[in-house]
Amino acid sequence: MRKAALHNLGCKVNAYETEAMTQLLAEAGYEIVPFSEKADVYIVNTCSVTNIADRKSRQMLHRARKLNPDAVVVATGCYAQTATEKIAEDASIDLIVGNNKKKDIVSVLQDYFDEKAEKAYVIDINHTDEYEELEISTVTEHTRAHLKIQDGCNSFCTYCIIPYARGRIRSRKVSNIIEEVVRLSEKGFREVVLTGINLSCYQDGEQSLIDVIEAIDNIEGISRIRLGSLDPEVVTEEFARRLAKVEKICPHFHLSMQSGCDKTLKAMNRHYTAEEFYEICERLRTYFHEPALTTDVIVGFPQETQEDYETTKAFIQKVQFAELHVFKYSRRDGTVAAKMTGQVDEQIKNLRSEDLIEAGRALTEAFHQQKKGKEEEVLFEEAVEIEGKAYYVGHTKDYVKIAVESQEDLTGKIRQTKIIDGLNREIMLATL
Secondary structure, rough: OEEEEEEEOOOHHHHHHHHHHHHHHHHHEEEEOOOOOOOOEEEEEOOOHHHHHHHHHHHHHHHHHOOOOOEEEEEEEHHHHOHOOOOOOOOOOEEEEEOOOOHHHHHHHHHHHHHOOOEEEEEOHHOOOOOOOOOOOOOOOOOOOEEEEOOOOOOOOOOOOOOHOOOOOEEHHHHHHHHHHHHHHHOOOOEEEEEEEOOHHHHEEEEHHHHHHHHHOOOOOOOOOEEEEHHHHHHOOOHHHHHOOOOOOOOEEEEEEEEEOHHHHHOOOOOOHHHHHHHHHHHHHOOOOEHHHHHHEEEEEOOOHHHHHHHHHHHHHOOOOOOEEOOOOOOOOOOOOOHHHOOOOOOHHHHHHHHHHHHHHHHHHHHHOOOOEEEEEEEEEEEEEOEEEEEEEEEEEOOOOOEEEEOOOOOOOOEEEEEEEOOOEEEEEEEO
């Protein structure tokens, strides 16, 4: 029996695809082992969102070669897709599997062992409308399953390489999504998280993202539907109105903002203004009581002045997000922004990043403090030890992490709790 080890880099979509490849290999008779152990096959699902991600991908592929010089080392994922020619010259890497070929991992490896393999299995991702059908029936988490339903992006933001790595928008059939959710429900999963490269653009014929959400709402056994990152434009009046009627929806919305400054948004090729983004946030607050609104922010984008940065920071305070994910702009070869004049000094990026991270922490703490004394439903995930004490931890519908002491095994169970106070910066303490 051959041994296979897989390592994932990057986003939730990559994580889903790594799980799916793991399952395909296990079903084909491979023994799955940790990546740190000696294996016959090492598969690295690479990321290419930044130059740093490219470097990490190369490092992990070279680490695999050192773990076993005789192993088959496979590069797949976004770095494999965008840097195929460069990787092909790397003697450490035996096989390159593109983003729409992961479903063929078993046959690709068999071809290699039969000495019939090419080095690269990569299609022109920018000229396909085929959605790669990958699915999972087992996931590593006990209560929550991430479900990829969409791939590709047509937005071409000036800082982003992903449209070139993932191709144009493609969506999974609604019927296939429902079948997988039913299987996951039968295995005891209580929550599904819908993910995609650009989830907002999901489209299967006449059916859009809201139709998928409404269909899942009717599946027995699933208690919660959570959405991955959304482009703000998807939150129309009709979308918000229909979403508010979905009984199982989690009022936790991650809206990809990137900047609160109109000048910077235009330079990024984002298709909204700060004021339009604010109106979308207020729309969600009209339909949902105190929803958790979270976002991504890039600081130090080319030509971002201190005044531009302060505009973004003030806008963040105006919206009152529950959480911020702050990123320093990272120059990415092959993108429009990489060629822009006015690249911001790294030291200035660091200062702005640290400042905004601290502002984000204060916003999160304020959001948590609003929870004190309230009763909240929690889906418990696992038992952990925190500062020497045993707790069960889980999340509320709006994704606040909760810890309780209990003699009962709460894993996978939903319980009503009363929130007492903050246990630490990230976790709230509650009683049953």
